[in-house]
Amino acid sequence: MDTETLTRADTTATQPLPGDFAIWVFIFAELTVFGILFTAYAFARESHLALFNMEQRLLDRQTALANTLLLITSSYAMVRSVLAIRADQIARCIRWLLLAMGLGCGFVVLKIREFAHDATLGITLSHNLFDMFYLSLTFFHFMHVILGLTILASVTLRALGGHYNASSHTGVESAGAYWHMVDLLWVILFALVYVIH
Amino acid sequence: MNFASQRVAKPYFIGALALFAGQIIFGLIAGMQYLDGSFLFPAFPFSVIRTVHTNLLIVWLLMAFMGAAYYIVPEEAQTELHSPRLALLTFWVFLIAGVLTILGYLFVPYSQLAAMTGNAILPTMGRGYLEQPLPTKIGIVLVALSLLFNVTMTLAKGRKTSLNIVLVAGLWGLALLFLPAFYFPVDTVKASYSWWWVVHGWVEGDWELILSALLGFILVRMTGVDREIIEKWMYIIIAMTLISGIIGIGHHYYYTGAPEYWIWLGSIFSAMEPVPFLMLVVFAVRMLISRRHEYPNHAALLWAIGTPVMAFLGAGFWGFMITLAPVQYYTHGTNFTAAHGHLAFFGAYAMVSLSIISYAMPHLRGRMANSLRAQRWEMTGFWIMVISMFVIALALTGAGIVTVFLQRMGEHPISFMGVQYQERVFFWIREVAGFTFFSGLVAYLTSFFVGGDPVAAHGATVPRGR
Numbered sequence: 001m002d003t004e005t006l007t008r009a010d011t012t013a014t015q016p017l018p019g020d021f022a023i024w025v026f027i028f029a030e031l032t033v034f035g036i037l038f039t040a041y042a043f044a045r046e047s048h049l050a051l052f053n054m055e056q057r058l059l060d061r062q063t064a065l066a067n068t069l070l071l072i073t074s075s076y077a078m079v080r081s082v083l084a085i086r087a088d089q090i091a092r093c094i095r096w097l098l099l100a101m102g103l104g105c106g107f108v109v110l111k112i113r114e115f116a117h118d119a120t121l122g123i124t125l126s127h128n129l130f131d132m133f134y135l136s137l138t139f140f141h142f143m144h145v146i147l148g149l150t151i152l153a154s155v156t157l158r159a160l161g162g163h164y165n166a167s168s169h170t171g172v173e174s175a176g177a178y179w180h181m182v183d184l185l186w187v188i189l190f191a192l193v194y195v196i197h
Numbered sequence: 198m199n200f201a202s203q204r205v206a207k208p209y210f211i212g213a214l215a216l217f218a219g220q221i222i223f224g225l226i227a228g229m230q231y232l233d234g235s236f237l238f239p240a241f242p243f244s245v246i247r248t249v250h251t252n253l254l255i256v257w258l259l260m261a262f263m264g265a266a267y268y269i270v271p272e273e274a275q276t277e278l279h280s281p282r283l284a285l286l287t288f289w290v291f292l293i294a295g296v297l298t299i300l301g302y303l304f305v306p307y308s309q310l311a312a313m314t315g316n317a318i319l320p321t322m323g324r325g326y327l328e329q330p331l332p333t334k335i336g337i338v339l340v341a342l343s344l345l346f347n348v349t350m351t352l353a354k355g356r357k358t359s360l361n362i363v364l365v366a367g368l369w370g371l372a373l374l375f376l377p378a379f380y381f382p383v384d385t386v387k388a389s390y391s392w393w394w395v396v397h398g399w400v401e402g403d404w405e406l407i408l409s410a411l412l413g414f415i416l417v418r419m420t421g422v423d424r425e426i427i428e429k430w431m432y433i434i435i436a437m438t439l440i441s442g443i444i445g446i447g448h449h450y451y452y453t454g455a456p457e458y459w460i461w462l463g464s465i466f467s468a469m470e471p472v473p474f475l476m477l478v479v480f481a482v483r484m485l486i487s488r489r490h491e492y493p494n495h496a497a498l499l500w501a502i503g504t505p506v507m508a509f510l511g512a513g514f515w516g517f518m519i520t521l522a523p524v525q526y527y528t529h530g531t532n533f534t535a536a537h538g539h540l541a542f543f544g545a546y547a548m549v550s551l552s553i554i555s556y557a558m559p560h561l562r563g564r565m566a567n568s569l570r571a572q573r574w575e576m577t578g579f580w581i582m583v584i585s586m587f588v589i590a591l592a593l594t595g596a597g598i599v600t601v602f603l604q605r606m607g608e609h610p611i612s613f614m615g616v617q618y619q620e621r622v623f624f625w626i627r628e629v630a631g632f633t634f635f636s637g638l639v640a641y642l643t644s645f646f647v648g649g650d651p652v653a654a655h656g657a658t659v660p661r662g663r
């Protein structure tokens with residue numbers, strides 16, 4: 001996403017939000033989608049409590065916990081990269097970005113292994129209502145991790161191309177905001193789907 | 198207009214408008230047959246008239262999109278079109294094939310048409326919007342390939358703006374998503390899958406990319422706002438379109454024999470489909486507010502702001518009303534759906550086509566904007582058509598609601614034809630509004646023939662090279 005040059009006209013008037021106004025519109029929309037999904041999950045769980053509690057035990061909570069830690073650490077790396085670019089430390093910003101992406105890729109690898117394992121357990125969309133929600137929620141989130149990584153990669157490329165500095169780095173902040181959202185959603189999802197019963 | 202080869206867009210736009218007029222005439226005939234079942238029967242049965250009405254719609258929209266591509270791609274790429282002659286040849290092939298197909302529908306019984314055109318070899322005929330005989334379908338693919346070759350070559354040798362890439366990618370998607378039209382299995386569930394891949398895939402997926410690229414282009418040109426801002430909006434609109442629209446296809450799989458999880462997935466994701474349409478409205482309004490100069494073509498500005506608003510109402514609002522599984526359980530296939538179909542198709546794709554035509558035609562005719570008098574005719578046409586279409590949608594919604602109550606709820610449901618009889622008043626309203634729509638179209642078309650001095654000399658304040 002070409003988020004750098006943007007924005008004077010679009011953001012200077014009110015600057016409480018880091019990053020671009022458009023990315024916040026997008027984040028808001030995304031949160032609404034997930035909000036609806038989570039609400040639907042809550043209602044479905046309410047009416048099939050026994051099923052949900054039983055099926056939940058089949059899930060791989062260790063992997064999910066590891067994934068939670070990976071994303072939280074990755075978010076931290078993202079914070080550091082934004083701080084670095086604000087201090088005009090471009091090389092350091094890039095290193096933190098790469099670390100953030102590396103941890104995100106770790107999530108992807110673990111999650112793919114988990115999906116593969118699920119398949120051997122007979123967890124499918126049609127199996128039962130819980131599995132339907134579990135698979136759609138986590139797969140939909142998984143696609144967001146991929147999208148987030150793509151955004152991080154394009155920002156990293158632009159950073160390598162010398163597009164950012166202390167006074168102009170909206171792109172890094174926008175990518176950071178999106179990446180934190182992906183992390184936040186996973187934490188909610190982890191609690192909701194894997195833990196609470 | 199900066200490049201001579203853009204001129205090939207002109208026959209496409211004129212052809213599109215002519216077919217649009219034809220579409221409306223057949224819509225009026227179909228509406229008449231609702232009021233008097235024997236009207237033009239048996240020479241032209243309702244099923245044939247309806248097919249002609251919807252096929253003309255698809256063909257003129259495709260023609261307008263192609264004209265838009267031939268106009269925009271060279272201008273964005275800052276280079277001449279790869280082959281203007283190929284584009285012109287393609288136009289004639291497309292027009293003649295389209296007209297022959299329509300004549301085939303009208304004058305050859307459908308089963309005979311199918312037999313004549315090799316439907317037995319590869320059965321593809323019979324599904325809504327995709328009624329075309331096999332040779333026509335193959336022709337559509339060839340025309341699309343010719344367009345894709347031409348614009349992709351142009352893009353490859355020229356400047357690669359995000360806007361242009363999205364437009365060309367959207368056209369590729371349009372062609373690829375047509376391919377399921379060749380897959381018509383006997384299994385009705387599978388057949389309905391592949392039908393919706395085309396229909397839903399187009400209007401609630403790929404065409405939205407084309408829609409935002411076309412609107413983006415017009416707004417870049419007319420407002421002078423930095424293209425980075427416009428492109429960034431385009432990207433988030435596209436992202437939301439795909440996030441909601443791909444899985445949102447499930448709203449066509451309820452109670453059809455498809456797996457049950459679609460009831461959840463379809464409801465949840467399609468409920469978000471109005472969001473990108475809402476974003477389009479916010480986007481267009483913001484761009485117009487922050488415009489850098491006054492653009493002399495006020496009619497084009499009106500179309501450009503009217504399109505997202507009407508698209509949001511027709512697709513977003515009316516679509517939402519029938520998209521949740523428990524609602525659609527009652528409303529499926531009623532005139533409620535037709536109300537949504539009309540308002541959405543008109544508001545989004547007909548209006549964006551008219552927007553780009555309104556913007557580009559003056560340039561193609563050697564001026565930046567038409568005379569004030571011509572613009573007044575055009576804007577009158579805009580308002581009459583928009584309001585009439587709104588009335589049509591309201592009338593059909595009324596009919597749909599009556600069907601829900603009389604035919605699908607209650608202790609003693611009334612038969613289909615019995616309900617139709619109860620709804621006559623709505624069909625009358627629809628038909629009258631249809632005629633006012635037609636008068637709006639006439640006013641719109643008249644604007645092309647009204648003379649007077651163009652508002653600004655060609656190229657005066659065109660924000661070149663932005």
Ligand code: HEM
Binds near residue numbers: 513518530535537
């Ligand atoms: C510009 C975009 C759109 C266009 C042109 C469009 C057009 C149509 C048309 C023509 C149909 C009828 C198909 C048939 O012949 O059976 C239809 C059905 C439907 N549309 Fe859309 N639509 C658009 C966007 C949307 C959106 C955004 C939603 C949801 C929010 C939606 C929800 C539906 C549903 C649920 C049906 C099926 C209704 C039924 O089963 O009776 N549409 N649409």
Ligand code: HEM
Binds near residue numbers: 247250534631634
């Ligand atoms: C102005 C007068 C118009 C009239 C009187 C009219 C009338 C009709 C009628 C009677 C049908 C058949 C409905 C059925 O099968 O029961 C129909 C279908 C359709 N028309 Fe129109 N139409 C008009 C304009 C338009 C316009 C401007 C558009 C789009 C831009 C359009 C798009 C469609 C579509 C998509 C369908 C299929 C709808 C469905 O299956 O739900 N029509 N129209």
Ligand SMILES: [Fe+2]
Binds near residue numbers: 397401
């Ligand atoms: Fe749909």
